[in-house]
Amino acid sequence: xxxxxxxxxxxxxxxxxxxxxxxxxxxxxxxxxxxxxxxxxxxxxxxxxxxxxxxxxxxxxxxxxxxxxxxxxxxxxxxxxxxxxxxxxxxxxxxxxxxxxxxxxxxxxxxxxxxxxxxxxxxxxxxxxxxxxxxxxxxxxxxxxxxxxxxxxxxxxxxxxxxxxxxxxxxxxxxxxxxxxxxxxxxxxxxxxxxxxxxxxxxxxxxxxxxxxxxxxxxxxxxxxxxxxxxxxxxxxxxxxxxxxxxxxxxxxxxxxxxxxxxxxxxxxx
Amino acid sequence: xxxxxxxxxxxxxxxxxxxxxxxxxxxxxxxxxxxxxxxxxxxxxxxxxxxxxxxxxxxxxxxxxxxxxxxxxxxxxxxxxxxxxxxxxxx
Numbered sequence: 001x002x003x004x005x006x007x008x009x010x011x012x013x014x015x016x017x018x019x020x021x022x023x024x025x026x027x028x029x030x031x032x033x034x035x036x037x038x039x040x041x042x043x044x045x046x047x048x049x050x051x052x053x054x055x056x057x058x059x060x061x062x063x064x065x066x067x068x069x070x071x072x073x074x075x076x077x078x079x080x081x082x083x084x085x086x087x088x089x090x091x092x093x094x095x096x097x098x099x100x101x102x103x104x105x106x107x108x109x110x111x112x113x114x115x116x117x118x119x120x121x122x123x124x125x126x127x128x129x130x131x132x133x134x135x136x137x138x139x140x141x142x143x144x145x146x147x148x149x150x151x152x153x154x155x156x157x158x159x160x161x162x163x164x165x166x167x168x169x170x171x172x173x174x175x176x177x178x179x180x181x182x183x184x185x186x187x188x189x190x191x192x193x194x195x196x197x198x199x200x201x202x203x204x205x206x207x208x209x210x211x212x213x214x215x216x217x218x219x220x221x222x223x224x225x226x227x228x229x230x231x232x233x234x235x236x237x238x239x240x241x242x243x244x245x246x247x248x249x250x251x252x253x254x255x256x257x258x259x260x261x262x263x264x265x266x267x268x269x270x
Numbered sequence: 271x272x273x274x275x276x277x278x279x280x281x282x283x284x285x286x287x288x289x290x291x292x293x294x295x296x297x298x299x300x301x302x303x304x305x306x307x308x309x310x311x312x313x314x315x316x317x318x319x320x321x322x323x324x325x326x327x328x329x330x331x332x333x334x335x336x337x338x339x340x341x342x343x344x345x346x347x348x349x350x351x352x353x354x355x356x357x358x359x360x361x
Contacts, residue, residue, distance in 0.1 A: 150292050151292060154296045158300070191285050191286065202292050203296075
């Protein structure tokens with residue numbers, strides 16, 4: 001049984017690709033055969049975050065247009081041999097993706113025995129974003145605790161409930177999760193940033209994970225190694241927790257509180 | 271909170287402002303979601319007409335589309351201020 005998970009957000013720059021890379025890697029680390037697909041035609045980036053940019057020969061659009069087989073286009077991850085990347089086309093325009101073609105590629109992955117297909121959606125609500133969510137069973141909506149991101153997420157949640165294959169067949173909108181990124185507990189405590197509780201209450205869907213703001217995320221993308229590999233970083237650990245919850249495990253939220261300051265720092269600190 | 275912080279002016283709690291603004295706009299957008307495209311326009315025109323007679327805030331007019339087996343019901347609710355001279359919240 002294959003599960004198709006879309007990573008989406010509406011707004012750009014909130015961490016969809018970072019999240020797709022880390023969740024897919026985490027699922028593979030837990031022994032599940034996983035494919036991660038970049039739906040952002042023309043603005044390919046998942047390959048860079050996954051560190052396989054120099055190994056892209058064929059892409060998603062080549063497979064859809066029968067210019068390459070799926071086997072030729074799937075790039076096997078360097079670290080996990082049950083993890084595969086399907087890159088977006090960098091040269092074609094967005095119309096190269098068709099609903100029929102995307103459906104065909106996903107069906108082939110299902111027949112190949114993949115446990116999870118992670119679809120990395122482009123920003124916006126145009127064709128690429130629509131097709132990334134259309135065939136999904138579950139959705140992870142990536143959101144920053146910031147007004148425009150929260151509003152766009154609500155728009156996406158509306159689309160997830162009405163414009164997917166499941167919704168059209170009357171099977172409901174599928175499972176929806178929120179994943180907060182760039183969370184800064186110090187600023188939340190100072191009243192400068194909305195809390196997890198605020199965002200959860202406004203959007204009304206459960207939180208899968210909270211990724212604290214961390215310098216390790218940039219370091220990970222700099223080096224092309226998904227941050228979940230960095231088990232020493234809080235962002236890496238938070239992603240590992242989110243993967244466990246995705247697999248149905250009951251894991252308590254971590255890193256939601258600001259580090260306690262000592263006496264001296266409380267009196268005279270910044 | 272350091273001792274020295276008491277000497278500086280406290281910044282406003284902008285997280286609360288963000289949360290309240292989002293509550294209103296998200297509720298409004300959800301109410302018209304999936305409904306006909308003209309709903310937001312209809313809402314604004316109704317608001318203008320009502321404002322000719324009563325001074326109400328931007329959130330005073332709420333529109334909801336309810337679907338039932340018999341079809342769709344357009345539900346309008348207008349919150350009037352408590353006294354005739356009450357002030358609207360503007361917007």
